[in-house]
Amino acid sequence: MKVRYFAWVRERVGKAEEEIDPPAAVATVGELVGWLARKGEGYAYAFENPKVIRAAIDKSHVRADARIAGAAEIAFFPPMTGG
């Protein structure tokens, strides 16, 4: 699946998007955050406080308990500050 990062999550990870292939045990958005946080130093920094991370699956907001099976694109970003 494709993962996209925005704002300071993107800066800390060091890339805007990538293809990932998490193990089957990673079933939810929250578990994916935990898995990503172990991918490296930048990831650990980006996801150090999972409570502030927002997520979207296929361009719709989801909560941490949302299941990732079947998702084409998952995005992670900080709380939004538009308007």
Add this chain to the structure above:
Amino acid sequence: MTTTIRLQGEVFNVSAEAALLTRGRTDIGAVVTFTGICRADEAGEPIAAVTLEHYPGMAEAEIARHVEAAHARWPLLGVTVIHRYGRLAPGEPIVLVATASSHREAAFAAAEYLMDYLKTRAPFWKQVEKAAGKIWVDAKSADDAAAERWSAPAPSHGAVE
């Protein structure tokens, strides 16, 4: 209902957009426009500019979802939402929400509702340029509270002159 949703780098013209909402129609009795403008300060410190990052595709979809929700809640005849992205200088407009209805109550309420949700749910992020460097703006709990108040049961459609 006429709906226009645009994300763009260029500046927009508020009066031209408002005029488009009512062009050729005589059933619209109220148009409310809200324009969000880039201030020269953020958290008490001067800024040189703000840069807006967005999630293309999701931003349009999320705005469209809230326009639909507003339409379900108030008798709207037209909605225009324009949100800019990229680097903007203080004094430049950032966002336009324009709502049209037969009567003012729906137009005022829907414009406020849409702005409250744009602030907290539309995938945009502001980065400001301060003397110390570029800083991502923190989300404000006051904005969450403003959006939260619309979670109460919807009022019935009123016809206030």
